[in-house]
Amino acid sequence: MNQSPIDLPKTLGLLRSSGWKSRTIKEEIRANVIERLRSGDELFPGLHGFSETVLPQLEHALLAGHDVVLLGERGQAKTRIVRSLTGLLDEWMPIVAGSEINDDPFRPGSRYARDLVAEYGDETSIGWVHRDDRFGEKLATPDTSIADLIGEVDPIKVAEGRYLSDELTLHYGLVPRTNRGVFAINELPDLAERIQVGLLNVLEERDVQIRGYKVRLPLDVLLVATANPEDYTNRGRLITPLKDRFGAQIRTHYPLDIASEIVIADQEANIPEGIAIPSFMKEIIASITHAARASSHVDQLSGVSVRLTITNLETLAAAATRRGLIAGDEGDVVPRVCDLDALIASTAGKIEVDALEEGRDAEVIDHLVRSAILTTFKNRVPLPSVRSVVEAFEDEVVISTGYDVSVADYGRVIQSMPSLADMIEEVAGRNATMAEQASAMELILEGLHLSKRLNKDTSGNRSSFRSR
Numbered sequence: 001m002n003q004s005p006i007d008l009p010k011t012l013g014l015l016r017s018s019g020w021k022s023r024t025i026k027e028e029i030r031a032n033v034i035e036r037l038r039s040g041d042e043l044f045p046g047l048h049g050f051s052e053t054v055l056p057q058l059e060h061a062l063l064a065g066h067d068v069v070l071l072g073e074r075g076q077a078k079t080r081i082v083r084s085l086t087g088l089l090d091e092w093m094p095i096v097a098g099s100e101i102n103d104d105p106f107r108p109g110s111r112y113a114r115d116l117v118a119e120y121g122d123e124t125s126i127g128w129v130h131r132d133d134r135f136g137e138k139l140a141t142p143d144t145s146i147a148d149l150i151g152e153v154d155p156i157k158v159a160e161g162r163y164l165s166d167e168l169t170l171h172y173g174l175v176p177r178t179n180r181g182v183f184a185i186n187e188l189p190d191l192a193e194r195i196q197v198g199l200l201n202v203l204e205e206r207d208v209q210i211r212g213y214k215v216r217l218p219l220d221v222l223l224v225a226t227a228n229p230e231d232y233t234n235r236g237r238l239i240t241p242l243k244d245r246f247g248a249q250i251r252t253h254y255p256l257d258i259a260s261e262i263v264i265a266d267q268e269a270n271i272p273e274g275i276a277i278p279s280f281m282k283e284i285i286a287s288i289t290h291a292a293r294a295s296s297h298v299d300q301l302s303g304v305s306v307r308l309t310i311t312n313l314e315t316l317a318a319a320a321t322r323r324g325l326i327a328g329d330e331g332d333v334v335p336r337v338c339d340l341d342a343l344i345a346s347t348a349g350k351i352e353v354d355a356l357e358e359g360r361d362a363e364v365i366d367h368l369v370r371s372a373i374l375t376t377f378k379n380r381v382p383l384p385s386v387r388s389v390v391e392a393f394e395d396e397v398v399i400s401t402g403y404d405v406s407v408a409d410y411g412r413v414i415q416s417m418p419s420l421a422d423m424i425e426e427v428a429g430r431n432a433t434m435a436e437q438a439s440a441m442e443l444i445l446e447g448l449h450l451s452k453r454l455n456k457d458t459s460g461n462r463s464s465f466r467s468r
Contacts, residue, residue: 005128008092012105013122015094022106025089025180025222026065032088033062044084046267047077049260050252054081057250062088066247067223069188075305076252078226082137082184085224089131093180097125100172101179101219102134109179109218111168136178140191146198149173150217175199179219188225189238196239204245230301254293254306261286261309268306269313275320275333277313278439280380280427284340285312287372292351297364299352308350315346323403334435337442338402338461340369370450377447380427388419389444390453393467401442402462410438420444 009015023031036043037059044055058081061068070078096103096113103113105126117124138149146152154171175183185191191199225246227238255261262282271277289312292304319342320335347365393399399413411434414421420441425432428440445465449456457464 005092008126008128009094010126011122012117012120012124012126015105015126016122020094022104024220025182026062028090029062029085029088029222030065032090033059036088043088044081045087047081047084048263048267049255049257050077050081053256054250054252057248061248061250064247067225067245068248068250069225069227069243069246070250070252071227071229072252073228073254073303073305075303075307076254077306078252079184079186081252082182082186082224082226083135085182085222086131086135089134089181091131092128093131093134094126095129095180097127099127101176101217102129102181104180104220107218134178134181136174136181136183137186138174138184139186140188142190142192144191144195146195147171147173149175149195150198151176175221176217176219178221180221182222182224185223185225188227193239196242200239200242200245254304258283258286258290261289261306264306265309265313268310269317271314271317272321275317275335276433276436277317277335278428278432278436280376280443281316281335281439282313283376283379284337284369284372284443285309285316287375288312288343288347288368291368291371291375292347295364295368297354297360297367299354302352304351308347311346311350312343315342316340318342327404327406332407332433332435334433334439336401336439337373337446338463340373343369373443373446374450377443377451381423381444381447382426385419385423385426386448386453389417389423390448390467392417392419393454393465396466398464398466399445400462400464401445402460404461407435407438410434410441414441 009018009020033043043059044050047055058068062085070081072078093102094105096105096108096116098116099108099110099113101110103110105117105124108114108117138144151170151173153169185199223246229251255264262279262285265282265286286309289304289306289309292298292308293300298304316335316339317333319339320333323336323339324333344362344365347368348361351365353361353364397417401410414424414437423444424437424440427443428436432440445454446456448454449465453468454465455468457466
């Protein structure tokens with residue numbers, strides 16, 4: 001329904017005459033998935049790099065009406081996937097007004113709703129819940145209790161004169177309050193086994209004992225869980241009956257290519273206005289992350305999150321801003337290779353250096369950065385033009401780069417070396433600003449050094465490049 005709550009039926013009789021039909025959460029999602037697929041609309045906007053792997057499997061699970069567990073290392077968009085499922089719900093859902101567990105007006109489940117419908121019939125008031133409010137989430141921790149998930153007897157209601165066996169004495173937990181919605185449990189193996197048993201009862205047998213009394217909760221929930229593969233398979237703390245209830249087990253993964261990594265970073269990074277980050281600098285940042293995922297010096301069991309790319313991109317922009325302020329070039333802020341030194345701080349907290357490499361974090365990160373620069377240089381710079389630039393240094397030419405070298409200084413160097421100017425145009429583009437050309441120039445010089453075509457001398461914040 002695309003109507004606003006103001007235009008929607010307010011009583012059970014009006015709802016019945018409107019033609020609205022009751023359906024389970026899984027039926028609702030299945031119908032909406034079919035409609036999206038038929039129309040060609042995107043099912044999961046904002047998710048990139050999964051179109052040929054994770055998303056088809058997820059669509060299969062939703063069409064089959066299965067509960068899902070997502071297995072993946074940190075930073076693989078598991079939580080984003082789970083939260084995106086609300087976009088597949090109807091915009092508005094009717095409930096018995098005042099119900100704490102979103103009772104279906106045609107099939108009321110709680111004692112409160114049943115009594116209300118029995119008393120008022122077609123005059124029963126109807127409330128409307130937006131799809132964004134039909135999502136519940138809990139991070140599984142060892143101290144999570146049945147009361148958190150299922151509910152607990154409310155002593156105040158007992159003191160008012162109700163019996164413990166009366167369902168009205170129950171204070172509902174997160175799962176019942178997400179009735180007719182999507183409930184997510186993050187890090188499922190961390191949930192204590194006795195709590196897993198209680199969850200199993202709610203999802204399958206539909207009853208649970210509270211303080212020794214059985215309270216029937218006819219819940220309708222799509223359960224989605226996340227877990228780390230190592231914990232899920234090796235820790236042995238997920239009880240077999242609960243694992244067996246999940247219809248689909250889907251492995252997530254990190255972006256498989258640099259382009260997808262860059263798209264995600266562009267979407268998620270908070271880059272202030274006025275900072276133009278060239279595509280080749282973004283490629284360096286993404287390549288650092290991919291190099292870390294392939295490095296023997298980095299603990300791969302811990303994973304290397306996409307957050308590393310996002311954080312490094314933000315740090316690069318911050319470093320360029322600071323350099324521009326100091327050098328007086330704040331009008332046109334464009335990150336350069338010299339700004340990559342700032343990434344040590346933002347990278348160190350995002351990777352776990354192998355125990356054998358302990359104490360060499362800065363050295364490992366420096367190696368990753370240099371590897372990413374060289375990879376980007378080889379991808380961007382045409383080999384036939386390299387020789388002419390190297391030959392231009394043979395007449396004892398020395399070019400200096402660094403924090404305190406202005407854009408104007410770079411411009412004078414570019415004008416004096418036509419071969420370098422041609423290569424810069426290949427890298428930065430024909431319409432690049434002078435600041436972007438300066439950035440491309442640093443990449444070229446650093447790449448020529450790393451590929452052993454130029455010598456480099458570093459003193460403080462300055463680097464000098466000359467022929468070998």
